[in-house]
Amino acid sequence: MTAAWCSALCLFAGGLLVLRQEAGRRRAVRRAGVLLLGPGGADGGVGREAVARWWAAARGRPEWLCLPAAGLVALLGESPLPLAAGALAVPLVRRRLRATRRRAEREALAGRVVALCEAAGGELRAGRQPGPALAYAARRSGALGPEEARVLAAVGFGGDVPEALRAAARREGAEGLAGLAACWQVAVDSGAGLAAGLDRLEAALRERHDRREGLRAELAGAWATVAVLAALPLAGLGMGAALGAEPLRVLLHTPAGGICLLLGCGLEAAGLWWAARIVRGGGGDAE
Secondary structure (H helix, E strand, O other), rough: HHHHHHHHHHHHHHHHHHHHHHHHHHHHHHHHHHHOOOOOOOOHHHHHHHHHHHHHOOOOOHHHHHHHHHHHHHHOOOHHHHHHHHHHHHHHHHHHHHHHHHHHHHHHHHHHHHHHHHHHHHHHHOOOOHHHHHHHHHHHHOHHHHHHHHHHHHHOOOOOOOHHHHHOOOOOOHHHHHHHHHHHHHHHHHOOHHHHHHHHHHHHHHHHHHHHHHHHHHHHHHHHHHHHHHHHHEEEEEEEEOOOOOHHHHHHHHHHHHHHHHHHHHHHHHHHHHHHHHHHHHHHHOO
Protein backbone atom coordinates (compact mmCIF):
# COMPACT_ATOMS: atom_id res chain seq x y z
CA MET A 1 0.00 0.00 0.00
CA THR A 2 2.82 2.38 0.91
CA ALA A 3 4.55 1.61 -2.36
CA ALA A 4 1.36 2.40 -4.26
CA TRP A 5 1.03 5.76 -2.50
CA CYS A 6 4.66 6.56 -3.22
CA SER A 7 4.16 5.72 -6.89
CA ALA A 8 1.09 7.91 -7.03
CA LEU A 9 2.93 10.81 -5.42
CA CYS A 10 5.84 10.39 -7.85
CA LEU A 11 3.47 10.40 -10.81
CA PHE A 12 1.71 13.49 -9.44
CA ALA A 13 5.01 15.30 -8.93
CA GLY A 14 6.19 14.30 -12.38
CA GLY A 15 2.98 15.62 -13.89
CA LEU A 16 3.36 18.94 -12.08
CA LEU A 17 6.95 19.21 -13.34
CA VAL A 18 5.89 18.54 -16.92
CA LEU A 19 3.08 21.10 -16.67
CA ARG A 20 5.50 23.65 -15.24
CA GLN A 21 7.99 23.08 -18.05
CA GLU A 22 5.20 23.32 -20.63
CA ALA A 23 3.99 26.58 -19.09
CA GLY A 24 7.55 27.92 -19.24
CA ARG A 25 7.81 26.99 -22.90
CA ARG A 26 4.49 28.68 -23.64
CA ARG A 27 5.61 31.85 -21.89
CA ALA A 28 8.84 31.84 -23.91
CA VAL A 29 6.92 31.36 -27.15
CA ARG A 30 4.50 34.15 -26.15
CA ARG A 31 7.43 36.49 -25.43
CA ALA A 32 8.93 35.59 -28.80
CA GLY A 33 5.59 36.30 -30.45
CA VAL A 34 5.38 39.71 -28.77
CA LEU A 35 8.95 40.47 -29.85
CA LEU A 36 8.46 39.39 -33.46
CA LEU A 37 4.80 40.22 -34.05
CA GLY A 38 4.31 43.29 -31.93
CA PRO A 39 1.91 44.01 -29.05
CA GLY A 40 -0.98 42.24 -30.78
CA GLY A 41 0.81 38.89 -30.55
CA ALA A 42 0.38 36.07 -32.97
CA ASP A 43 -3.43 36.40 -33.15
CA GLY A 44 -4.01 40.16 -33.09
CA GLY A 45 -4.50 42.47 -36.02
CA VAL A 46 -1.71 44.72 -34.78
CA GLY A 47 0.63 41.73 -34.85
CA ARG A 48 -0.29 40.89 -38.42
CA GLU A 49 0.26 44.49 -39.47
CA ALA A 50 3.66 44.46 -37.74
CA VAL A 51 4.60 41.26 -39.55
CA ALA A 52 3.49 42.77 -42.88
CA ARG A 53 5.59 45.90 -42.31
CA TRP A 54 8.57 43.91 -41.10
CA TRP A 55 8.37 41.49 -44.03
CA ALA A 56 8.10 44.35 -46.55
CA ALA A 57 11.23 45.90 -45.05
CA ALA A 58 13.11 42.58 -45.00
CA ARG A 59 12.27 41.47 -48.55
CA GLY A 60 15.05 43.56 -50.04
CA ARG A 61 17.57 42.32 -47.43
CA PRO A 62 16.72 38.72 -46.54
CA GLU A 63 19.97 38.30 -44.61
CA TRP A 64 18.38 40.24 -41.73
CA LEU A 65 15.98 37.34 -41.21
CA CYS A 66 18.84 35.73 -39.26
CA LEU A 67 18.25 38.15 -36.38
CA PRO A 68 14.59 37.35 -35.56
CA ALA A 69 15.28 33.62 -35.97
CA ALA A 70 18.23 33.88 -33.60
CA GLY A 71 16.13 36.00 -31.22
CA LEU A 72 13.48 33.29 -31.09
CA VAL A 73 16.10 30.66 -30.26
CA ALA A 74 17.60 33.01 -27.64
CA LEU A 75 14.23 33.41 -25.97
CA LEU A 76 13.50 29.70 -25.99
CA GLY A 77 16.99 28.88 -24.71
CA GLU A 78 17.07 31.88 -22.31
CA SER A 79 20.57 32.82 -23.47
CA PRO A 80 22.02 35.71 -25.53
CA LEU A 81 24.45 33.42 -27.38
CA PRO A 82 22.07 32.55 -30.27
CA LEU A 83 21.39 36.24 -30.84
CA ALA A 84 25.13 36.93 -31.07
CA ALA A 85 25.49 34.03 -33.51
CA GLY A 86 22.64 35.45 -35.60
CA ALA A 87 24.36 38.84 -35.73
CA LEU A 88 27.57 37.16 -36.91
CA ALA A 89 25.63 35.20 -39.53
CA VAL A 90 24.19 38.34 -41.18
CA PRO A 91 27.37 39.38 -43.11
CA LEU A 92 28.06 35.77 -44.11
CA VAL A 93 24.56 35.29 -45.49
CA ARG A 94 24.74 38.69 -47.21
CA ARG A 95 27.99 37.68 -48.91
CA ARG A 96 26.47 34.41 -50.12
CA LEU A 97 23.33 36.12 -51.41
CA ARG A 98 25.39 38.73 -53.26
CA ALA A 99 27.46 36.00 -54.91
CA THR A 100 24.27 34.23 -55.98
CA ARG A 101 22.83 37.44 -57.41
CA ARG A 102 26.05 38.21 -59.28
CA ARG A 103 26.07 34.73 -60.78
CA ALA A 104 22.44 35.06 -61.89
CA GLU A 105 23.12 38.48 -63.43
CA ARG A 106 26.22 37.11 -65.17
CA GLU A 107 24.30 34.22 -66.68
CA ALA A 108 21.44 36.49 -67.75
CA LEU A 109 23.88 38.87 -69.45
CA ALA A 110 25.60 35.97 -71.22
CA GLY A 111 22.21 34.90 -72.57
CA ARG A 112 21.54 38.43 -73.82
CA VAL A 113 24.90 38.45 -75.63
CA VAL A 114 23.89 35.25 -77.42
CA ALA A 115 20.58 36.86 -78.36
CA LEU A 116 22.48 39.92 -79.66
CA CYS A 117 24.64 37.79 -81.96
CA GLU A 118 21.61 35.85 -83.16
CA ALA A 119 19.57 38.96 -83.89
CA ALA A 120 22.46 40.74 -85.65
CA GLY A 121 23.19 37.69 -87.80
CA GLY A 122 19.53 37.42 -88.76
CA GLU A 123 19.37 41.07 -89.77
CA LEU A 124 22.54 40.71 -91.87
CA ARG A 125 21.13 37.67 -93.66
CA ALA A 126 17.96 39.67 -94.31
CA GLY A 127 20.00 42.26 -96.23
CA ARG A 128 20.65 44.96 -93.67
CA GLN A 129 23.98 46.75 -93.44
CA PRO A 130 26.24 45.86 -90.46
CA GLY A 131 25.73 49.16 -88.63
CA PRO A 132 21.91 49.21 -88.61
CA ALA A 133 21.84 45.46 -87.95
CA LEU A 134 24.03 45.83 -84.84
CA ALA A 135 22.05 48.85 -83.63
CA TYR A 136 18.74 46.99 -84.00
CA ALA A 137 20.09 43.88 -82.25
CA ALA A 138 21.59 45.95 -79.41
CA ARG A 139 18.31 47.76 -78.71
CA ARG A 140 16.37 44.51 -78.88
CA SER A 141 18.61 42.43 -76.64
CA GLY A 142 19.85 45.01 -74.13
CA ALA A 143 23.20 43.21 -73.95
CA LEU A 144 25.38 46.32 -74.12
CA GLY A 145 24.07 47.86 -70.90
CA PRO A 146 25.66 51.20 -69.99
CA GLU A 147 27.98 51.00 -73.03
CA GLU A 148 25.07 50.88 -75.46
CA ALA A 149 25.11 54.63 -76.15
CA ARG A 150 28.86 54.53 -76.85
CA VAL A 151 28.55 51.57 -79.22
CA LEU A 152 25.58 53.06 -81.06
CA ALA A 153 27.41 56.39 -81.38
CA ALA A 154 30.40 54.60 -82.87
CA VAL A 155 28.12 52.74 -85.29
CA GLY A 156 26.21 55.87 -86.33
CA PHE A 157 29.13 58.28 -86.66
CA GLY A 158 31.89 56.04 -87.96
CA GLY A 159 33.73 55.56 -84.68
CA ASP A 160 35.80 52.65 -83.46
CA VAL A 161 33.10 50.00 -83.07
CA PRO A 162 35.46 47.15 -82.06
CA GLU A 163 36.98 49.24 -79.27
CA ALA A 164 33.50 50.19 -78.01
CA LEU A 165 32.50 46.52 -78.03
CA ARG A 166 35.66 45.54 -76.14
CA ALA A 167 34.84 48.16 -73.50
CA ALA A 168 31.37 46.66 -73.15
CA ALA A 169 32.90 43.16 -72.86
CA ARG A 170 34.68 44.05 -69.59
CA ARG A 171 31.55 43.33 -67.56
CA GLU A 172 31.09 39.89 -66.06
CA GLY A 173 29.00 37.78 -68.41
CA ALA A 174 29.58 40.00 -71.45
CA GLU A 175 32.87 38.40 -72.48
CA GLY A 176 31.27 37.20 -75.73
CA LEU A 177 31.21 40.80 -76.95
CA ALA A 178 34.98 40.57 -77.37
CA GLY A 179 34.35 37.87 -79.98
CA LEU A 180 31.84 40.16 -81.68
CA ALA A 181 34.47 42.91 -81.72
CA ALA A 182 36.96 40.51 -83.33
CA CYS A 183 34.43 39.50 -85.98
CA TRP A 184 33.70 43.14 -86.72
CA GLN A 185 37.41 43.96 -86.95
CA VAL A 186 38.06 41.11 -89.38
CA ALA A 187 35.07 42.07 -91.51
CA VAL A 188 36.21 45.70 -91.72
CA ASP A 189 39.88 44.94 -92.38
CA SER A 190 39.55 42.07 -94.84
CA GLY A 191 36.02 42.44 -96.14
CA ALA A 192 35.04 38.97 -94.90
CA GLY A 193 31.38 38.22 -94.36
CA LEU A 194 30.24 39.33 -90.91
CA ALA A 195 27.13 37.14 -90.89
CA ALA A 196 29.11 33.90 -91.10
CA GLY A 197 31.41 34.98 -88.28
CA LEU A 198 28.43 35.92 -86.12
CA ASP A 199 26.82 32.55 -86.77
CA ARG A 200 29.92 30.71 -85.61
CA LEU A 201 30.28 33.01 -82.60
CA GLU A 202 26.65 32.52 -81.64
CA ALA A 203 26.98 28.73 -81.91
CA ALA A 204 30.08 28.72 -79.69
CA LEU A 205 28.54 31.03 -77.08
CA ARG A 206 25.28 29.09 -77.02
CA GLU A 207 27.11 25.79 -76.63
CA ARG A 208 29.10 27.17 -73.70
CA HIS A 209 25.97 28.62 -72.10
CA ASP A 210 24.04 25.36 -72.48
CA ARG A 211 26.97 23.36 -71.12
CA ARG A 212 27.13 25.50 -68.02
CA GLU A 213 23.37 25.28 -67.49
CA GLY A 214 23.47 21.49 -67.84
CA LEU A 215 26.37 21.21 -65.43
CA ARG A 216 24.57 23.41 -62.91
CA ALA A 217 21.47 21.21 -63.18
CA GLU A 218 23.59 18.13 -62.51
CA LEU A 219 25.17 19.80 -59.47
CA ALA A 220 21.76 20.65 -58.01
CA GLY A 221 21.54 17.16 -56.51
CA ALA A 222 24.92 17.52 -54.83
CA TRP A 223 23.94 20.92 -53.40
CA ALA A 224 20.69 19.40 -52.10
CA THR A 225 22.69 16.69 -50.33
CA VAL A 226 24.91 19.34 -48.73
CA ALA A 227 21.83 21.25 -47.54
CA VAL A 228 20.29 18.10 -46.03
CA LEU A 229 23.52 17.24 -44.21
CA ALA A 230 23.72 20.81 -42.89
CA ALA A 231 20.16 20.58 -41.53
CA LEU A 232 20.69 17.29 -39.69
CA PRO A 233 22.00 18.91 -36.47
CA LEU A 234 18.93 21.16 -36.37
CA ALA A 235 16.72 18.13 -36.87
CA GLY A 236 18.52 16.44 -33.98
CA LEU A 237 17.85 19.44 -31.73
CA GLY A 238 14.20 19.38 -32.71
CA MET A 239 13.89 15.68 -31.94
CA GLY A 240 15.61 16.17 -28.59
CA ALA A 241 13.23 18.98 -27.68
CA ALA A 242 10.23 16.87 -28.71
CA LEU A 243 11.44 14.06 -26.43
CA GLY A 244 11.82 16.48 -23.51
CA ALA A 245 15.61 16.35 -23.36
CA GLU A 246 15.91 20.18 -23.37
CA PRO A 247 18.93 20.33 -25.70
CA LEU A 248 19.02 24.15 -25.68
CA ARG A 249 19.37 24.24 -21.90
CA VAL A 250 22.14 21.63 -22.02
CA LEU A 251 24.03 23.36 -24.82
CA LEU A 252 23.66 26.92 -23.55
CA HIS A 253 23.76 26.54 -19.78
CA THR A 254 26.20 23.71 -18.99
CA PRO A 255 30.00 23.61 -19.46
CA ALA A 256 29.94 20.24 -21.23
CA GLY A 257 27.12 21.42 -23.48
CA GLY A 258 29.04 24.60 -24.34
CA ILE A 259 32.09 22.57 -25.32
CA CYS A 260 29.93 20.28 -27.45
CA LEU A 261 28.28 23.32 -29.05
CA LEU A 262 31.62 24.89 -29.98
CA LEU A 263 32.99 21.64 -31.36
CA GLY A 264 29.78 20.95 -33.26
CA CYS A 265 29.67 24.41 -34.83
CA GLY A 266 33.32 24.13 -35.82
CA LEU A 267 32.84 20.71 -37.39
CA GLU A 268 29.66 21.86 -39.11
CA ALA A 269 31.42 24.88 -40.64
CA ALA A 270 34.41 22.77 -41.72
CA GLY A 271 32.14 20.14 -43.26
CA LEU A 272 30.09 22.71 -45.18
CA TRP A 273 33.25 24.41 -46.47
CA TRP A 274 34.77 21.12 -47.56
CA ALA A 275 31.57 19.88 -49.24
CA ALA A 276 31.11 23.20 -51.05
CA ARG A 277 34.75 23.08 -52.18
CA ILE A 278 34.27 19.59 -53.62
CA VAL A 279 31.07 20.56 -55.44
CA ARG A 280 32.59 23.77 -56.83
CA GLY A 281 35.68 21.88 -57.90
CA GLY A 282 33.54 19.47 -59.87
CA GLY A 283 31.48 22.30 -61.31
CA GLY A 284 34.35 24.17 -62.89
CA ASP A 285 33.05 27.43 -64.33
CA ALA A 286 29.43 26.57 -63.61
CA GLU A 287 29.61 28.39 -60.29
